[in-house]
Amino acid sequence: MALTDQKKTAQLDSGILVVNQSRPTKVNCWSCGAMRAAHFCQECGKVQPPTPVDYFTFFGLPFRLNLEPEKLEGEFYALSRHLHPDINAINSDREQQWSLEKSSQLNDAYRTLKDPITRTEYLLRLQGVQLEEQSKAATEEARRTGKLKKQVVPPDLLEQVFELNMQLEEMRMNKKMGEPDRTLERELQDSKKHVQDRYNGLVEELHAAWNEWDALIDRAEQGGSVLEDDRIAVRDKMVDVLNRRNYLRNLLRDIDEVLEN
Amino acid sequence: MAYSDKVLDHYSNPRNVGSLDKNSAEVGTGLVGAPECGDVMKLQIKVNPATNIIEDAKFKTFGCGSAIASSSLATEWVKGKTVDEALTIRNTDIVKELSLPPVKIHCSVLAEDAIRAAIGDWKKKNGQHSQAQAAVQPAPVEQRA
Ligand code: FES
Numbered sequence A: 001m002a003l004t005d006q007k008k009t010a011q012l013d014s015g016i017l018v019v020n021q022s023r024p025t026k027v028n029c030w031s032c033g034a035m036r037a038a039h040f041c042q043e044c045g046k047v048q049p050p051t052p053v054d055y056f057t058f059f060g061l062p063f064r065l066n067l068e069p070e071k072l073e074g075e076f077y078a079l080s081r082h083l084h085p086d087i088n089a090i091n092s093d094r095e096q097q098w099s100l101e102k103s104s105q106l107n108d109a110y111r112t113l114k115d116p117i118t119r120t121e122y123l124l125r126l127q128g129v130q131l132e133e134q135s136k137a138a139t140e141e142a143r144r145t146g147k148l149k150k151q152v153v154p155p156d157l158l159e160q161v162f163e164l165n166m167q168l169e170e171m172r173m174n175k176k177m178g179e180p181d182r183t184l185e186r187e188l189q190d191s192k193k194h195v196q197d198r199y200n201g202l203v204e205e206l207h208a209a210w211n212e213w214d215a216l217i218d219r220a221e222q223g224g225s226v227l228e229d230d231r232i233a234v235r236d237k238m239v240d241v242l243n244r245r246n247y248l249r250n251l252l253r254d255i256d257e258v259l260e261n
Numbered sequence B: 001m002a003y004s005d006k007v008l009d010h011y012s013n014p015r016n017v018g019s020l021d022k023n024s025a026e027v028g029t030g031l032v033g034a035p036e037c038g039d040v041m042k043l044q045i046k047v048n049p050a051t052n053i054i055e056d057a058k059f060k061t062f063g064c065g066s067a068i069a070s071s072s073l074a075t076e077w078v079k080g081k082t083v084d085e086a087l088t089i090r091n092t093d094i095v096k097e098l099s100l101p102p103v104k105i106h107c108s109v110l111a112e113d114a115i116r117a118a119i120g121d122w123k124k125k126n127g128q129h130s131q132a133q134a135a136v137q138p139a140p141v142e143q144r145a
């Protein structure tokens, strides 16, 4: 992620209402002075200088997590065409430079928002959640207090992941020696179903949290007030899902790898 | 990303892979995970009850090369130390020894967590509730047996 975004995240950590206020409102075109849309002047069509906005704002979107992929894709291609170097070759150096910068902003924004997981992670980052930092923070807490570190996922999930990995390793060895153990193979197939169910459950949980989040955004956009506690509660639900997700994702990947080879 | 020589050494020739009897009163077991990547690590210690010295340590890590190297190194380091000395090992020591790059710091944190968790488990088994256990984490089922 670009540096400017990280700086921005730091300023935005006080919540969606503040995030909303940071959106650019009326800006005049640098060339003709008319009021412009985000990327091109509505009057004269000239490309506008890049501004360090978050990715949702870049696409003119509210901070909602449910979004229509086709619409986002359409926006992306339309903007890409307009910002393309060939189209901007006749423009001034300054405009060419802006188009270039905006193009790379566009690519980052699209890549991040297109994928449901990176989109969620990005929104959490906008709220000051550093997923990578939680575990370190818990370790520091454990050092300071001498208490056991609070694992960010339930211990039984770790047990299950560990046990399944042991079985996978055994299966790999068996296969290498040319003596696949059929019982173990069947067990792994069962486990795969179980893990897949659990994973699907997580996806459902995530979507439920998305809907709750979007309801808050809708309320805020309509001028209603959003309680800080509500925002934090939904945010933490998403964090919780993402914390468990990687373990299950790895397991599914590894089980497939072992069963197929 | 290139691994340092020391990481490669521990990775291709890990020390102390294996397990100890988790039901023994002298053994403490720590099972920890890194949510950012989904890797898991188990580290076990065997403590001499008379001296509180860690006489043996084993690990099993399902994760990246840096996590394997960090846990391998951790088992080497804790052996011969008292439990209190072992508690002073910091992930930053591991980072330095293995020259881990910033993106691999969490792998070393995992190793420190594992040492701490193993010692916490051992203390609990041996009635040293003093500060090792608060209501932060439910005991894993296996230890209630
Ligand atoms: S990448 Fe996660 S433990 Fe190394």
Ligand SMILES: [Zn+2]
Pocket: A029, A030, A031, A032, A033, A034, A041, A042, A043, A044, A045, A046
């Ligand atoms: Zn204009």
